[in-house]
């Protein structure tokens with residue numbers, strides 16, 4: 001996504017772009033369309049971009065192995081200062097960049113791509129309270145109960161029980 005800044009007046013501007021995830025060079029687990037909204041705030045010395053990204057990713061649940069689509073919403077801010085890259089800001093903040101006076105556009109495609117990637121959750125759950133699979137018979141407990149439900153242990157406690165039996169050994 002390209003933000004043209006050459007003839008941009010000072011003040012706030014709102015941009016929106018919709019397209020296919022492939023245009024952002026995003027592959028699996030991302031799919032379908034992305035939707036990006038950008039607030040561009042321009043002053044004499046700087047341009048601040050507040051970017052909101054909405055994209056869908058296809059995951060397999062860590063607990064029950066069901067496949068599901070997950071809506072990812074990312075927001076980030078990037079500050080572009082006019083001038084040369086000076087030592088003052090070096091390593092200060094990753095969300096700062098410098099623009100030379102001649103710069104006429106900002107390409108935020110790579111930023112969008114990178115923020116989508118870091119927004120993939122570490123734990124992928126089809127729903128917050130996914131019951132997972134019965135650890136004995138493998139039945140998906142979101143769908144129904146199995147005959148071993150009497151001794152069934154809440155999947156969320158299983159790591160603790162494992163730890164407890166380890167400590168006892």
Ligand SMILES: [Zn+2]
Pocket residue numbers: 061062063064065066125126127130131132
């Ligand atoms: Zn699940």
Ligand SMILES: [Zn+2]
Pocket residue numbers: 134135136137138139146147148149
């Ligand atoms: Zn069972």
